């Protein structure tokens with residue numbers, strides 16, 4: 001193991017108590033973690049501003065970040081071209097990740113409806129009908145299978161459509177869609193958009209940053225309103241639409257006397273199949289015969305959030321805790337599929353003799369055991385994983401230390417549930433939410449989402465930002481790793497209403513909800529888009545998403561996927577703030593374009609701040625500006641009209 005020169009203080013790394021405890025143990029055990037390397041490997045100052053182009057062998061060409069216009073690349077590319085192209089390629093990569101995942105979900109759906117996949121069925125037929133109706137597919141008097149086949153064909157266009165507009169634009173508010181049409185950015189299929197983004201950002205193609213930005217938006221929209229949205233809808237149809245459920249979060253969910261299996265990644269099929277295997281009577285008996293009290297299935301990161309939302313399965317933590325949990329010595333197997341799997345998990349697992357298993361043909365890791373999951377027969381793979389975990393349990397040889405912390409929260413909100421909870425079954429709809437925004441009890445809505453990053457103190461910005469927002473009566477919607485941070489901090493319980501401003505607290509107490517609503521994994525940001533559309537359609541808050549008193553933030557982002565998400569929120573009309581770092585050169589025309597000018601086209605815009613309090617200030621100021629424009633910025637007293645007033649109406 002490489003020797004770390006200077007160890008960073010644990011209190012500067014994380015605010016998560018369990019991760020703190022495990023970092024300390026790892027140091028005692030001589031195990032290096034990614035936090036240590038983040039401290040040792042200084043971020044490249046050119047790369048951090050995306051000021052280098054290596055798209056051809058005449059370069060790589062490096063710009064002067066202090067004086068961005070004093071030089072151009074060998075081919076003459078300006079700093080604006082270079083930074084915009086790099087940004088576009090990040091969006092293409094992030095979009096590819098979400099849409100490839102969505103396409104895998106769609107293939108699974110096809111397998112289920114054609115009878116080729118027998119281990120899963122359609123769990124939520126009502127959602128299937130709803131999605132079909134939203135896409136104008138005839139449902140009246142038709143068999144579920146017939147509708148499902150039509151839906152499959154329609155949704156496939158999300159990925160493959162060569163021309164025209166993707167199906168899900170039917171959900172976009174009219175005025176927002178009009179703005180996209182005017183700008184020429186309504187997406188075709190994701191494959192086409194990603195291909196065109198890669199083409200246009202190659203050497204010698206699109207060299208006008210404004211024109212490049214159009215393709216950046218179009219590609220990102222093919223993710224948010226395309227690949228990600230289809231992934232969410234299909235997962236709900238196959239595995240059930242989430243409804244609020246009490247969950248346990250943090251490393252205390254690991255049990256000393258049970259066979260602990262961590263499932264980490266992004267494809268719900270792996271965890272859903274693991275649940276089937278873990279319930280198998282033969283495997284359960286095998287686990288008990290091995291001397292354990294049973295099989296303890298635990299999720300991490302996004303697929304963990306998927307099953308946490310749907311089934312209340314325990315969750316051990318977010319991206320920055322995936323190595324730390326292995327340091328407990330109590331993990332018998334960690335099994336992974338795609339995305340956000342740090343390669344060094346393999347090495348850390350090896351240090352503790354944990355079985356480390358890859359399951360997806362797309363993502364193998366040197367040294368890991370590969371047991372491929374075949375969607376036609378997923379439990380053959382997951383049964384084998386459990387058998388391996390049992391054998392590791394029998395030969396446990398490392399000292400075990402499990403942090404005791406377990407937080408509880410209510411998660412599993414969906415845009416359907418938000419509609420139901422505020423209106424009740426009698427008058428379900430978004431009217432109560434809109435009314436409460438108009439009357440000022442709720443100032444606005446914020447999406448706080450995304451990763452943790454070892455270059456930013458784990459969880460700190462997520463928690464501080466959200467505390468500021470709810471204190472200011474802003475209802476917070478969450479997806480991705482941010483949710484683990486907020487759950488650990490106790491903010492996803494109805495009791496957290498006591499930390500909210502008076503108005504928001506009143507609404508939360510009346511409805512019995514937390515002021516911070518967990519909506520699932522990162523692809524489930526699409527739920528926020530649908531909720532925003534419903535708010536516009538319901539009325540009283542403007543005609544397009546850009547009119548809503550809403551803002552988004554990814555305070556500790558690290559993945560290219562986060563940039564794709566940020567861009568589709570911006571293109572949809574949302575002011576989106578990123579924290580800690582932003583991959584552009586400051587003081588350039590491209591920066592001005594995406595941080596200021598886009599707003600004038602009925603889009604949102606980007607914002608940046610390096611601490612949570614400034615992030616909150618930016619978001620609140622934007623929400624106030626939108627309230628002002630809507631003419632609802634004055635907190636009105638509720639006055640009952642007198643009979644005289646009524647007569648004069």
Ligand code: BF8
Pocket residue numbers: 266301302318319339340449450451452479480481482521522523558559561562
């Ligand atoms: O997709 S929030 S660290 S796990 S990228 Fe990754 Fe970021 Fe977590 Fe899920 Ni999303």
Ligand code: SF4
Pocket residue numbers: 053054055056057058059060061073074075076077082202203204
């Ligand atoms: Fe340099 Fe232009 Fe080649 Fe980029 S495309 S590496 S700027 S010569």
